[in-house]
Amino acid sequence: MTQDVITAHEYAERIAWPLERKIKESWERIAAWVSYWGKEASLSFSGGWDSTVLLHLARTCPHIDGHALPVYFADTGTEYPDIRKFVKSTPGVTWVRPKMKFHEVIGKYGYPVVSKRVAQYVGEVQRANTAQIVRLRTTGWRENGTHSPMSTIPQKWQFLIGAPFKVSDKCCDKIKKAAMKGTGHALVGVRAAEAKNREKVYLQYGCNAFDIDRPRSWPMAFWTDEDVREYTAVHNLEYCPIYDLGYHRTGCFPCxxxxxxxxxxxxxxxxxxxxxxxxxxxxxxxxxxxxxxxxxxxxxxxxxxxxxxxxxxxxxxxxxxxxxxxxxx
Ligand code: SF4
Structure with missing residues (x-):
């Protein structure tokens, strides 16, 4: 089984599906993931709104025993207290922790600023011990004479190279991914409409990507904000009250x-x-x-x-x- 490449037209069609159809399609993806990975399948629960809907979808999925699916919460120390409280009130969730704390990660590797790509490139130049990497990341020129604009730190952000602090993209690896290590292959409540780069990844791999380096499942990728709200209302689901304070995202507070x-x-x-x-x-x-x-x-x-x-x-x-x-x- 491989990933499912999607055209922009198909994506637009999926986004426009009515909620009933989306629920059925998400159930199909959840069931396919669980059947493929068997006991290694799991669900990553963040306590956020999308994640809350995904957990409910998995536990009500008619094709699997959703209550037998292991559910993990990455207790990174960077979640809002409201989220932690909400997760504590959700039954059947196992808490997992990374070895490093946020202040240790920024001290050792650097701050997560701008974007993952910019932070990675700036960090590489800050730590560089060859002129080659400095040239590539500041001009886009490779050693073989080819030019790669995507390999360059945008001009606007090059000042970060001389910052009096370290910059790095390592935080997610050392905190979130490290916490989830050993928790199997997780279903995740990510939606493509949340960000352009997520949409790009979705078009390339579809909901379930089994055969990539880090297999991943986004069974709600084609859901909209409105779908999440409608589903919550229809099923009278409890969600974390932090959303009522004006938050649209509830990821790590210091990010x-x-x-x-x-x-x-x-x-x-x-x-x-x-x-x-x-x-x-x-x-x-x-x-x-x-x-x-x-x-x-x-x-x-x-x-x-x-x-x-x-x-x-x-x-x-x-x-x-x-x-x-x-x-x-
Ligand atoms: S999302 Fe969290 S773990 Fe990832 S970079 Fe931001 S603060 Fe670090």
Missing amino acids: AFGVHLEPWPNRFQLMQKTHPRLWNLCMDRYGFQMVFEFMNEWLPAKQQISFHWSDYTAREARKHQQAELPMAV
């Missing part, structure tokens, strides 16, 4: 990947308001204040990373004032 792209209030702004102790932990103990201040010195004003809730409220107040001003005649 800075992609924060520069988020609409305001971004995750750090919101955290300062709803979880000020965690925000202080990020800024002081983990050192994100220093990281963001350094990055802001190099970024154009409009792209600077705000991590203060007050910046968001001040901007909203300005918008409100402008809306109330009389029209110029």
Whole structure:
């Protein structure tokens, strides 16, 4: 059994399927995964909303004994307390932990900033002991004379090479993946519509990719936000109340990947308001204040990373004032 390449047209069709059809299709993918891996099949439960729906789908799947499927939660030490509390209240979940803690990972390897690709390349140059890797990552030129723009750190982010802190893409490997090591082949509640790179991976491999280096299953890949909400309402499912505080994502609270792209209030702004102790932990103990201040010195004003809730409220107040001003005649 191999992966299932999907065209953009097929993807659009799947996204448009009615919820009833999506449920049936997800059940089929779950059953195929469990039948392929047998006792090695498992489910990765994050406590997030999509994951909550996936757990319910698996446990109600008519083709397998969903309650016999092992369910694991990676207790990385970087989840919101609301998520931990919600997972604790969910029966049948085994907690697994990584060896390293977040502050050890950023100290030893570096901070997860911008994106995995940029962080990987910047980290390689920071640690480089050959001119070759520096040339490749800063100009895109390989030793054999070919040019690869995708192998380069975008010009905008090259200042990170000289940052007074390390940058790295290793965090997920050392924390999330390390925690899940030995937990079998997990079903994961990822949706392609969440991010462009997820959509790209989905089009390349489909829901179940059995024959790749790291086999993976996304049985809800073709679900939308609305489907998740509708399913929750129809089945009267409990979900983590953190979503009612304005959060759209509930991954690791100190993660800075992609924060520069988020609409305001971004995750750090919101955290300062709803979880000020965690925000202080990020800024002081983990050192994100220093990281963001350094990055802001190099970024154009409009792209600077705000991590203060007050910046968001001040901007909203300005918008409100402008809306109330009389029209110029
Ligand atoms: S999501 Fe971010 S903080 Fe969490 S393990 Fe991955 S890189 Fe680290």
